[in-house]
Amino acid sequence: MKLPIIAYGDPVLKKVGTDIEKDYPALKELIANMFDTMYYANGVGLAAPQVGLPIRLFIVDTGADDDGEPGYKRVFINAQILEETGEPWVFNEGCLSIPDIRENISRKPNIKVQYLDENWVEHTEDVDGLAARVIQHEYDHIEGKLFTDKVSVLRKTMLKSKLDAISKGNIKTDYKMKFPNKSKKR
Template sequence: MQLPILAYGHDILRKQCDEIDPSYPGLDKLIDNMWETMYGANGCGLAAPQVNVPVRLFVVDSKSTHDRMDEVIREDHFVREDTGIVETFINANILDESDDAWIDEEGCLSIPALTERVKRPWSITIEYFNRQFEKQTKTFYGTTARMIQHEYDHTEGVLYLDYLKPLTRKLLHGKLEKIAKGQIKAKYPMQFVK
């Protein structure tokens, strides 16, 4: 089932989310619905707080991006052995990040019609549980690492806007207000601030 995505301005998007365990009610259904919602919105990642569930859960598909990307551009965004992932992350914790950073365009399903250039570490090492609640510790690079960091931030109550310079944020204020009020629509179900 495709769930409505919370628009910028909802308090839950600024909440540090709670960890869950395998007995969390309706977990499998929630994960299925999150994948359906993400793909229905033509996204590459989605975090549970974006669908009004404040838990440490997110899904990422960097494989679709990898497969669609021009080969020359791909070399700058993916390391050779990375062909992208389709993964569920539960109770994730970033253990380490590289000193090397890079800037690339980011958008967010909760902030439709806006993209900005964001600086992030090139690689991260992250500990998490997969959908089967098997513990994983992996290192990711480039675009895959960026997508994971973006969704991980949602579980921390952080938006990509927080990485922008104050002047840039100030210039975006009017557009963000319009998004919060539902004056800028998306092509997928959204829940706006009342």
């Protein structure tokens, strides 16, 4: 089932997610719905706050590479980034909760992440490149941060009217969204 994606401006996107337990209600269904939602919206990652849940859960699927090799696909429960290393590199990022805005964001290329998968198996993994970037972006969501928080004050000021328009629902997307400041028509 495709879930509505929460738009910029909703307080749930600024909350630090809480850890979840193995008996979290309908967890497998939630994970399946998040993958359906992410694929429908053409995303490579989706965090639970983006579907309205302030919990420490996100998914990643970078898709197949140019050579047809399988991409990096994982479920991250209660993740912790233990280490970020390497020379920071800039990449143009976007976000399903902030449609039509892309910004150059600097992140370190190598991470060590600890997490539980959908079967509650614990992993500690070294990840690099695009997969590391996507993990860092989604991890930021469960920490109550958005990629727009990483741009300069000047750039954020320049984006303010676009961000306000998104929060009010004055934007068209190919996927269902929930807007925090959309005025109700009477």
